[in-house]
Every structure is written in C-alpha cells, then in structure tokens.
Amino acid sequence: MSGRFGRRDFALGLLATGGVVLASRGSRAADFTLRQFHNQPVESPLHKRLVEMWTAVKAETGARVDVQTFAENDHLAGGDPAAFKMLVSGELDFFTLNGGVIGTIVPAMNVQNVPFSFRAQAQVYDALDGDLGDYLRGEMRSKGIYGVPRGCFENGMHQITCATKPIRAADDLNGLKMRSPAAPIYVDAWKTLGTEVVVANLDQLYETLKSGAAEAQADPFAIIELLKLYEVQKYVSITNHTWSGFNLITNLKLWERLPKSAQESIERNVAKFARLQRADNDALNVEARELLVKQGMTFNAAETASFRAKLKPFYARWKETLGQKCWNLLEAHAGKLA
Numbered sequence: 001m002s003g004r005f006g007r008r009d010f011a012l013g014l015l016a017t018g019g020v021v022l023a024s025r026g027s028r029a030a031d032f033t034l035r036q037f038h039n040q041p042v043e044s045p046l047h048k049r050l051v052e053m054w055t056a057v058k059a060e061t062g063a064r065v066d067v068q069t070f071a072e073n074d075h076l077a078g079g080d081p082a083a084f085k086m087l088v089s090g091e092l093d094f095f096t097l098n099g100g101v102i103g104t105i106v107p108a109m110n111v112q113n114v115p116f117s118f119r120a121q122a123q124v125y126d127a128l129d130g131d132l133g134d135y136l137r138g139e140m141r142s143k144g145i146y147g148v149p150r151g152c153f154e155n156g157m158h159q160i161t162c163a164t165k166p167i168r169a170a171d172d173l174n175g176l177k178m179r180s181p182a183a184p185i186y187v188d189a190w191k192t193l194g195t196e197v198v199v200a201n202l203d204q205l206y207e208t209l210k211s212g213a214a215e216a217q218a219d220p221f222a223i224i225e226l227l228k229l230y231e232v233q234k235y236v237s238i239t240n241h242t243w244s245g246f247n248l249i250t251n252l253k254l255w256e257r258l259p260k261s262a263q264e265s266i267e268r269n270v271a272k273f274a275r276l277q278r279a280d281n282d283a284l285n286v287e288a289r290e291l292l293v294k295q296g297m298t299f300n301a302a303e304t305a306s307f308r309a310k311l312k313p314f315y316a317r318w319k320e321t322l323g324q325k326c327w328n329l330l331e332a333h334a335g336k337l338a
Contacts, residue, residue: 030058030066032258034093037073037083038246039202041226045280046096046153046246047071053273060265065258067094072203079201081182087251088144096153096246099136100183108139108326109247110185114318116308117334118243121154121282127333128152128245135329146255150271151248154281156220157240161229164215166298167237170194170306179205179214185318189242192314193307209233218242222281225288230295237302248274312338 036054040046047069054067073083073095080101086092088105099112111117111132118124127133129150137147160167167173170193178195180186181202190197198214208214209232217229218241224230248270255263293299315338319327331337 031064032066032262034065034067034254036067036069036094036096037092038069038071038096039073039080039083040071040246042071043226044071044222045277045284049153049273049277049280050096053269056269056273057262057265060269061262065262065265079182079203087249090251090253092251093254094248094250096248098155098181098183098244099247100181100185100244102140102145102247102249103183103185106136106140106143106145107321108136108323110183110318111136111322111326111330112247113183113185113242113244114315114322114330114334114337115189115241115311116304117330117337119240119334121156121243121278123333124243124245125152125278127329132326132329132333135326139326140249141252144252146250146252148248148250148270149267151267151274153246153248153274154278155244155246156222156281156285158218158220158242158244159224160216160218160237160239160241160302161224161233161297162216162235162237163209163212163233166235166300167216167239167302168300169303170310177213177215179208179217186242188317189311189314193310205229206232220244220285221288221292222284225291225295230292230297234296234298236292236297236299238299239302239304239307241304241307 036050038046038050050069054069058066073080080097081104083092083095084097084101084105087095099109103110112128118127133149133152137149140147162176165172174194176195177198178190179200180190180197182199187197187199198208200208200214205217206227206229209217209229217233218239224233224236258266319338
C-alpha cells in the first residue's frame with residue numbers, strides 16, 4: 001500500500017509533539033487544527049470520502065476548521081483500542097470506529113455487532129440513522145463521546161474465510177483457530193461457536209493467517225480482497241453473520257468548544273459523505289467478490305440456522321449487557337433473536 005511509511009512517521013511525529021500542527025509562514029492558521037484517524041488503507045472508500053468531507057468543512061468554515069485525515073491508525077500500539085483511549089482522553093479529535101471497540105466503554109454500542117441480527121445494509125441504516133442511533137448517541141454522550149448523527153460509514157456484511165476447509169455449518173467451527181478483533185463481543189461469539197480465538201489487530205491479520213497462527217477469519221469481501229487474503233486463505237463461506245461499520249466520533253468537550261456554525265457544517269457534510277461512502281463500499285464489495293473468484297477462492301453458502309441455535313446462550317448474555325431498551329430497539333428492526 002503506497003506511502004504507508006511516510007504517513008505513519010508523520011502521524012507518530014504528531015503524537016510525539018502532542019498533536020500540534022503548525023501553520024506555515026504566510027498561511028492563515030485555522031482556529032481549530034485537528035486530526036482524524038481511521039484504520040482502513042489509504043486506497044479505501046472510507047479514506048477518500050473522509051478527505052473530501054473535511055475539505056468541504058474547511059471550505060464552508062472559511063478555513064477556521066482544518067482536519068487532517070490519517071489512514072491505518074493500527075501503527076499505534078494496541079491499534080483501535082489505543083486510539084480510542086486517546087479520543088476519550090482528548091488527545092485525538094475525530095475517529096471512525098467499530099461499535100464493538102466503542103462498546104468497551106459504552107456497552108450499548110455492541111448492539112451493532114450482534115451476530116445474525118441485521119440481514120442487510122438498508123435495515124442497518126434504518127436503525128442507526130433512526131431511533132437506535134439516537135439511543136446510542138445518548139449512551140456515548142454520557143461517557144464524554146459525541147457520536148455525529150447519521151455518521152456511520154460502511155464496512156459491510158462479514159463472511160468467513162479459511163485456509164483449511166469450507167465452513168458449511170456451525171460444527172465445522174469446533175476447534176478452528178479463528179482470528180478475532182480484540183472487541184469482547186466478537187471474542188465471545190467465536191468462543192460460543194466453539195473456535196479457538198486468536199486476537200490480532202487488522203494490521204497483523206495477513207501475517208497471522210500466513211504463519212498459521214490462525215486458520216480462519218471473518219470480514220467483508222472488500223477487506224478480503226484489499227488485504228490480499230486470497231494469498232493465505234482458500235475458502236469463502238457465505239454467512240452474512242455480522243454487519244460492521246465505522247462510527248464517526250469525537251471528544252464531547254472538543255465538540256462543545258466548536259462554534260455552532262462549525263458543528264452544523266460538520267454534521268451536514270458527515271451525513272452527505274457517509275451516504276456516498278456507503279454506496280462506494282457496496283459497489284466495492286460486489287466487485288471484490290468477483291475478483292476473489294478470479295483469484296481462485298472457493299465459495300460455498302453456509303447453513304446458518306445451526307449458528308443461531310448455538311448462539312442462544314450468547315444472546316442471553318448480551319441482552320443483559322446491552323439492556324432491555326437497547327435490545328428492544330434492535331429487535332424492532334431485526335426481529336426476535338432469542
């Protein structure tokens with residue numbers, strides 16, 4: 001992925017100097033010079049649309065708000081969890097992050113990653129741009145985090161890839177070495193399904209699979225193709241078991257310091273560019289599936305009823321963790337789970 005070394009060195013330099021960016025001589029210094037992190041490659045639709053979004057905000061605010069976007073925050077020790085702690089403490093300004101990691105501080109956010117709940121993107125956004133999203137933003141606000149309305153960007157529906165065998169039913173997962181993000185809801189789901197969980201950040205994924213430390217993993221088609229996992233995985237089992245996306249969040253105290261006109265500009269452009277990125281990513285996932293076939297990966301449709309049956313104790317645990325109100329809002333959109 002071109003230019004990674006330079007971007008990472010620059011971002012690390014910002015951290016070493018407390019995140020301060022100095023305006024060059026002769027240029028107008030912004031009132032708010034800020035940073036946006038995300039964990040996707042620079043080639044991703046997420047990076048492209050975030051750069052365009054902040055360029056639009058800078059123009060609308062007369063350069064009063066200048067936000068620089070940095071891809072692949074996984075260079076930080078601890079990856080997403082470390083960057084998330086920075087945002088909560090006020091060391092980082094904006095971040096796009098999976099609900100499962102936010103859920104380590106805001107338990108209700110795990111609702112986005114309950115397996116076999118949401119079945120399509122349209123269902124997801126009806127919930128997250130509506131009443132469920134309103135509830136989650138309230139929960140984040142109570143923890144000092146501001147979730148930008150209609151600011152959930154797309155990653156996609158997850159499928160299982162494996163180096164050693166196709167996954168046809170839940171019993172095929174027994175004893176399988178499965179890579180998982182560090183988010184507890186993912187780890188719990190895979191353990192409940194009988195796998196041996198191997199926790200690894202996204203930047204460690206390829207090497208974890210190549211070394212054999214993990215046999216399998218789960219991601220949308222676009223990630224599988226973009227990270228060239230076809231070089232270290234043979235099978236793709238269609239499960240559509242979990243949706244994931246990237247919630248645009250900021251530190252609440254920072255948000256409250258921004259002028260109202262700047263807040264309105266950010267919210268308006270977030271909604272616009274999130275819609276564009278969702279469409280981009282949907283098209284990319286379709287294209288990526290076709291490319292994975294050409295790369296020689298073998299596809300099969302998994303029988304998912306066996307997965308749901310095995311997850312009954314998982315649903316009971318997470319219903320308690322999320323709370324009755326949150327669970328009710330989920331089931332209002334996704335149907336009964338347990």
